Amino acid sequence: MNQKILLAEDDYNLGNLLRSYLSAKNYDADLFVNGRLALEAFPSGSYNLCIIDIMMPEMDGLTLAVKIRAINPGIPVIFLTAKNQKEDVITGFRSGADDYITKPFSMEELLYRIEAILRRTSGPAAMKKEETYIIGNYTFDTKKQVLAIGDQSIKLTTKESELLELLCRHGNDILERNFALRTIWIDDNYFNARSMDVYITRLRKYLRKDPSVKILNVHGRGYKLLT
Numbered sequence: 084m085n086q087k088i089l090l091a092e093d094d095y096n097l098g099n100l101l102r103s104y105l106s107a108k109n110y111d112a113d114l115f116v117n118g119r120l121a122l123e124a125f126p127s128g129s130y131n132l133c134i135i136d137i138m139m140p141e142m143d144g145l146t147l148a149v150k151i152r153a154i155n156p157g158i159p160v161i162f163l164t165a166k167n168q169k170e171d172v173i174t175g176f177r178s179g180a181d182d183y184i185t186k187p188f189s190m191e192e193l194l195y196r197i198e199a200i201l202r203r204t205s206g207p208a209a210m211k212k213e214e215t216y217i218i219g220n221y222t223f224d225t226k227k228q229v230l231a232i233g234d235q236s237i238k239l240t241t242k243e244s245e246l247l248e249l250l251c252r253h254g255n256d257i258l259e260r261n262f263a264l265r266t267i268w269i270d271d272n273y274f275n276a277r278s279m280d281v282y283i284t285r286l287r288k289y290l291r292k293d294p295s296v297k298i299l300n301v302h303g304r305g306y307k308l309l310t
Contacts, residue, residue: 137175161182219295286298
């Protein structure tokens with residue numbers, strides 16, 4: 084069965100071009116010309132990934148991503164936009180983006196990014212994630228992407244889960260920053276580095292109920308999870 088992609092793009096010509104290209108690459112892509120229509124279709128679509136234009140009528144892409152993530156926190160999201168300012172990129176990642184690509188872009192680059200994300204989130208390696216980690220008073224289920232303490236649990240996004248799992252695998256050793264970026268984000272460029280900083284801040288917030296658990300910055304190198 085082909086993997087399904089929700090495509091929200093208000094430029095009808097570009098949207099149809101993307102849908103045709105993805106179909107030729109054996110993906111099933113549903114095109115929606117505004118955020119409201121995309122949100123209405125999402126719950127029943129069984130989508131594997133969303134490609135969302137930021138500037139759309141009726142509901143912008145950032146709002147759409149937040150609402151989609153409220154329904155399915157683990158769904159991967161790629162933003163398409165003509166904007167390329169650093170602030171817009173960071174806002175996009177804070178809204179739940181797994182990747183961000185600015186227009187104009189090559190179809191091959193978009194395909195590469197799609198394939199890289201889907202390998203991590205729905206490929207054979209992802210299906211084998213069954214390990215559970217004990218982090219102080221927390222339990223981290225990598226398969227369900229759930230971090231729990233007592234009777235409270237948090238459903239992590241895919242990138243939050245991947246980053247926390249890397250930290251756990253390294254135990255009390257240093258997780259090298261560039262290694263984490265290349266493993267999870269594929270590229271260790273500026274925008275991805277800023278995105279990882281956002282995710283580290285989120286994980287620290289999730290783990291603050293146990294004062295013995297800390298994610299330390301190791302200057303010039305990376306991070307260390309202490310439990």
